Amino acid sequence: MEFSLRYPSHIIFGEHKVRELGQQTKVFGTKSLIVTGKNSMEKSGILREIADDLEYYGIKHYVFDGIYGEPDTEMVDQVRRMIEEEKIDFVVGLGGGSALDVAKAAAGLYGQNLPTAEYLNQRPFEYQGIPFVAIPTTAGTGSEITLNAVLYHPELGNKNSLAHPGFQSKCSIVDPVLTYSMAPEITAMTGMDALTHAVESYTSKMANPVTMAMAGKAISLIAEGLPMAVKDGSDKMARSKMALGSMMAALAFAQTGVGVAHAISHPLGALFHIPHGLANAILLPTVIDYNDRCCHHQYVEIEKMLGIQKRFGDFVRDLLMLLPIPQTLTAAGYIKGKEEELIRKTFTSRSLSKNPRLVQEDDVMDILQHCL
Ligand SMILES: [Fe+2]
Known part of the structure; x- marks a missing residue:
């Protein structure tokens, strides 16, 4: 190691x-x-x-x-x-x-x-x-x-x-x-960006014991804190968990890079002006399912850590449904017709090389289709 x-x-x-x-x-x-x-x-x-x-x-x-x-x-x-x-x-x-x-x-x-x-x-x-x-x-x-x-x-x-x-x-x-005055929608989008950092770092090809400890703790903090911070922005405990969770996710992903959700979310921002956190929020449950065959063991670890009985992808899907933000890419502003350009730009991202599963062009199309 x-x-x-x-x-x-x-x-x-x-x-x-x-x-x-x-x-x-x-x-x-x-x-x-x-x-x-x-x-x-x-x-x-x-x-x-x-x-x-x-x-x-x-x-x-x-x-x-x-x-x-x-x-x-x-x-x-x-x-x-x-x-x-x-x-x-x-x-x-x-x-x-x-x-x-x-x-x-x-x-x-x-x-x-x-x-x-x-x-x-x-x-x-x-x-x-x-x-x-x-x-x-x-x-x-x-x-x-x-x-x-x-x-x-x-x-x-x-x-x-x-x-x-x-x-x-x-x-x-x-x-x-400083985060107390953030509106619920922004809290939700930025919080899901932090969760995506933590999850993509935990399963990154570059992950190591130090980054996994930080990413794992970040996932727990965000899973606990995000619904509460969105529901009541003045909840100090929830805000503190989110600030710490976000920071720890960054301490992890700054070392390991992220993955395919981020690789797709950047062109979604450039082409359709979908906010970065929102794009990640919508993509994340599908990306978790997509990567499962290559990092099932890590997802089982996360499920144990969170004490949940359902699959991790479904847990994140349920979490997304609690949030006051668009639930699909179409609702977020995606318009069909630029798929070729979007895929080309996705493949310029260095994040793909850190993703646990080798990503093909058809895979990006499938992920998008699931999220429309
Ligand atoms: Fe991000």
Whole structure:
């Protein structure tokens, strides 16, 4: 057995830990840029709280609040320009996966001369980045742990992963309190993304005892916490389980990669703008059944861990039905006619090589048919 593990330098977890931002980041310099979504953090008062804390430690802050919808290379270019113009020392991503991925890519590409789209097209570069600090406000994407940013390329209509070991955050603050205001639909979608990370990591060809321990615990936490967090967003215990479950799923999948659900969900996002977590939520029960012949033993382990009498795929199917989100790809916005393009884009994903079952083109069609 052999494996290597790569993690952010510092992970802080706990309620109200966001208040430690200034204290933890003063070593990075005196000029920060907060990358966030329009209005939401401002409305909830979190942005003000963070800004006050940074100022207390003598750190000047700038705000880029142009994150909306899918994160794309143009948003990263805008943030990179702001970093250069204002001579920013470190970047704080505050928000869901979109804000974190844009902040991460912009900080990581500091010192590079070409537009972000070039690097998304696999152009190699030597990392010269500035520190990236991650503060997630959803419980799902795991971007506070991973070393990649998933970005949309507006000209090619593709979603791809831009990755470098230097991209990993220098400090991640996972504060469940920041997720309290998340709407039930977003809680459901991001939570199912986290569950998909955990399941695909647990059964990944790259899984090892360390990642399986974390992915297994993440599956238990999310299975318990998700229905409660969706039903009552103010349930602190449920929110804490989801924040921890999501983070542990990311600690696992950042090492092992994911699988065929993610390989299909990225083009579904690029072609039909189906949110990433929603696409995974709809695909996951079918993907579990599809992979069963190659990882039945792992599913039995999960069933024992959860203490359930039904098959794991059916358990996830029943969980999905409890959630206030579209239950089929058609209801989510899928339109027939682009199957060829979708399959071609699915097969550009590196995630397929980690999937326990060798995926053929017909298999992708079958999975899609089951989910329409
Ligand atoms: Fe994901």
